Amino acid sequence: xxxxxxxxGTGFIGSHTVVELHNAGYTPVLIDNLSNSNIKILDQIxxxxxxxPEFHQFDLCDTAKVNEFxxxxxxxxxxxxxxxxxxVGESVQDPLKYYHNNFYSLINLLxxxxxxxxxxxxxSSCTVYGEPDVLPVNEAAPVKRATSxxxxxxxxxxxxxxxxxxxxxxxxxxxxxxxxxxxxxxxALIGELPIGVPQNLLPxxxxxxxxxxEKLTVFGDDYETPDGSxxxxxxxxxxxxxxxxxxxxxxxxxxxxxxxxxxxxxxxNGYSVLEAIGAFEKxxxxxxxxxxxxxxxxxxxxxxxxxTKSTNxxxxxxxxxxxxxxxxxxxxxxxxxxxxxx
Amino acid sequence: xxxxxxxxGTGFIGSHTVVELHNAGYTPVLIDNLSNSNIKILDQIxxxxxxxPEFHQFDLCDTAKVNEFxxxxxxxxxxxxxxxxxxVGESVQDPLKYYHNNFYSLINLLxxxxxxxxxxxxxSSCTVYGEPDVLPVNEAAPVKRATSxxxxxxxxxxxxxxxxxxxxxxxxxxxxxxxxxxxxxxxALIGELPIGVPQNLLPxxxxxxxxxxEKLTVFGDDYETPDGSxxxxxxxxxxxxxxxxxxxxxxxxxxxxxxxxxxxxxxxNGYSVLEAIGAFEKxxxxxxxxxxxxxxxxxxxxxxxxxTKSTNxxxxxxxxxxxxxxxxxxxxxxxxxxxxxx
Numbered sequence: 139x140x141x142x143x144x145x146x147g148t149g150f151i152g153s154h155t156v157v158e159l160h161n162a163g164y165t166p167v168l169i170d171n172l173s174n175s176n177i178k179i180l181d182q183i184x185x186x187x188x189x190x191p192e193f194h195q196f197d198l199c200d201t202a203k204v205n206e207f208x209x210x211x212x213x214x215x216x217x218x219x220x221x222x223x224x225x226v227g228e229s230v231q232d233p234l235k236y237y238h239n240n241f242y243s244l245i246n247l248l249x250x251x252x253x254x255x256x257x258x259x260x261x262s263s264c265t266v267y268g269e270p271d272v273l274p275v276n277e278a279a280p281v282k283r284a285t286s287x288x289x290x291x292x293x294x295x296x297x298x299x300x301x302x303x304x305x306x307x308x309x310x311x312x313x314x315x316x317x318x319x320x321x322x323x324x325x326a327l328i329g330e331l332p333i334g335v336p337q338n339l340l341p342x343x344x345x346x347x348x349x350x351x352e353k354l355t356v357f358g359d360d361y362e363t364p365d366g367s368x369x370x371x372x373x374x375x376x377x378x379x380x381x382x383x384x385x386x387x388x389x390x391x392x393x394x395x396x397x398x399x400x401x402x403x404x405x406x407n408g409y410s411v412l413e414a415i416g417a418f419e420k421x422x423x424x425x426x427x428x429x430x431x432x433x434x435x436x437x438x439x440x441x442x443x444x445x446t447k448s449t450n451x452x453x454x455x456x457x458x459x460x461x462x463x464x465x466x467x468x469x470x471x472x473x474x475x476x477x478x479x480x
Numbered sequence: 481x482x483x484x485x486x487x488x489g490t491g492f493i494g495s496h497t498v499v500e501l502h503n504a505g506y507t508p509v510l511i512d513n514l515s516n517s518n519i520k521i522l523d524q525i526x527x528x529x530x531x532x533p534e535f536h537q538f539d540l541c542d543t544a545k546v547n548e549f550x551x552x553x554x555x556x557x558x559x560x561x562x563x564x565x566x567x568v569g570e571s572v573q574d575p576l577k578y579y580h581n582n583f584y585s586l587i588n589l590l591x592x593x594x595x596x597x598x599x600x601x602x603x604s605s606c607t608v609y610g611e612p613d614v615l616p617v618n619e620a621a622p623v624k625r626a627t628s629x630x631x632x633x634x635x636x637x638x639x640x641x642x643x644x645x646x647x648x649x650x651x652x653x654x655x656x657x658x659x660x661x662x663x664x665x666x667x668a669l670i671g672e673l674p675i676g677v678p679q680n681l682l683p684x685x686x687x688x689x690x691x692x693x694e695k696l697t698v699f700g701d702d703y704e705t706p707d708g709s710x711x712x713x714x715x716x717x718x719x720x721x722x723x724x725x726x727x728x729x730x731x732x733x734x735x736x737x738x739x740x741x742x743x744x745x746x747x748x749n750g751y752s753v754l755e756a757i758g759a760f761e762k763x764x765x766x767x768x769x770x771x772x773x774x775x776x777x778x779x780x781x782x783x784x785x786x787x788t789k790s791t792n793x794x795x796x797x798x799x800x801x802x803x804x805x806x807x808x809x810x811x812x813x814x815x816x817x818x819x820x821x822x
Binding site for chain 1: 572573574579580591594629639640644647
């Protein structure tokens with residue numbers, strides 16, 4: 139029962155990964171400062187896996203606390219590092235928060251493990267591709283200058299990890315470039331828990347359907363896409379969680395590609411915003427109140443991933459489709475309306 | 481007598497800037513952790529300006545210490561931020577040292593001043609241009625992907641500063657992109673004080689001439705340049721120091737270009753390594769023992785700056801030429817051989 143540290147373990151992707159690590163025979167150990175997640179998620183995880191995971195509440199930007207944790211937990215074999223600020227718009231308004239949180243947490247962790255062999259899986263993002271020149275975009279595509287401080291922290295984190303894996307011999311790193319994580323656990327006991335107005339499409343859809351929001355605005359229907367709305371590669375959060383387990387397993391047996399590697403984590407299929415709304419209406423049986431608004435500055439027009447490398451070299455492939463994504467997200471929203479977590 | 485904080489104030493460029501700030505009527509306040517400089521430089525500065533500058537020894541990566549300093553020094557009107565790790569080669573060997581030191585010091589300072597109006601002058605570098613497509617290179621040239629962690633920290637620091645100046649209203653920022661700083665103060669009381677084997681050409685030249693090093697290796701004489709050796713824009717450190725005073729003055733009166741601006745700081749003239757050696761031999765009367773070696777991976781072939789914007793908008797122009805650079809560097813090396821500082 140190898141111990142895997144999951145930073146940001148009570149967050150959206152973190153909590154689902156904790157469940158999948160447990161299911162795969164690992165012992166997840168969670169760190170979270172609860173700045174953007176809720177302590178009650180630990181109880182929800184317990185309802186799914188039958189045990190309450192080990193949890194430590196502190197801020198990874200606190201160098202002394204990180205060093206203390208690492209010194210007193212010598213049996214951690216791997217790290218899945220989710221903890222980060224993640225709202226693109228907020229990052230433009232408050233860039234120092236993003237550079238501080240996202241850099242200090244990563245660098246503190248790496249420095250604390252400087253003298254120990256460690257497997258490290260990093261939450262990266264398809265934002266590193268910007269607006270890709272070729273679709274589907276594969277891992278060899280050029281990384282483009284980020285258009286937000288958030289995106290910049292992901293790009294630079296990849297560089298820090300790549301350069302560290304090359305300079306030192308103790309780090310084995312995989313960066314997973316997520317496309318658009320959506321959906322919820324099949325039990326509807328955990329899911330996305332946005333604080334305030336949701337920044338992402340799916341929670342906005344489900345909150346509108348349940349009546350928490352009056353209407354959804356679709357930002358732009360005059361893009362050069364089949365129906366004019368922006369196109370994304372939505373990935374079910376449970377599939378995404380399993381990709382992290384696959385990454386840990388690959389690092390444990392030794393990645394033939396070397397000490398640093400990146401993988402796309404998507405389904406390989408693009409759906410437009412309007413298609414996603416249609417899929418939600420079909421899966422939920424709800425008619426969604428939405429309006430078309432102007433384009434939103436900085437939005438990527440279309441992006442979906444080439445998952446050939448993930449399939450062949452990570453040994454992972456998405457199993458759940460758009461129907462399961464929408465149905466599970468809706469089940470979670472309904473669960474939340476009856477069992478509020480706040 | 482406005483107080484200006486000079487981080488890295490006992491370093492090469494820092495110490496010369498302390499002198500020029502004093503000469504211009506400012507009161508410099510120094511912070512340095514002495515990791516790459518010597519406390520005795522304070523005495524040397526005192527010999528030049530007649531007073532020992534206020535000095536605080538601590539590491540700017542220590543968030544609590546930075547906050548304490550800022551809280552107890554409310555009369556600081558501007559910051560010139562030199563403190564950083566700066567050796568390209570070392571940064572490839574030990575990237576985490578660079579990301580840690582250079583990011584934490586900058587972000588700690590910015591966060592500590594988050595609620596106060598502050599003028600901020602940043603030490604950037606012509607490394608952000610990489611191998612320029614057009615020479616002389618001006619400030620509008622594209623920033624290229626850095627080839628070392630050191631260069632990356634300079635690029636990203638510029639981005640952090642630009643985004644912060646845009647997001648918040650309390651920062652007035654100028655980034656100075658230095659070309660190749662050389663030379664020493666005309667009194668020969670301060671100058672470059674490399675620890676260990678010099679990473680830069682000039683101290684290697686002067687240490688070879690004085691007999692500390694057996695010979696100098698010129699890395700490559702088969703580049704596409706007039707004499708085959710690499711070409712640089714050498715800038716006298718006293719001129720460079722004065723550019724920082726000019727930047728502080730421009731920020732004090734309000735920069736019409738806005739809250740964030742960048743300026744090249746060079747002479748606008750390129751000299752090859754072999755020309756620099758010739759100029760040294762002429763200025764010093766010493767014959768230099770040098771050999772031609774192979775190209776060094778990652779070296780830029782040729783770069784010199786367009787200084788039109790600095791001349792017109794910063795109101796600063798280099799006054800000292802290659803002769804003064806070489807003569808002053810040699811005088812400093814001779815002073816050091818009779819008055820070792822270690």
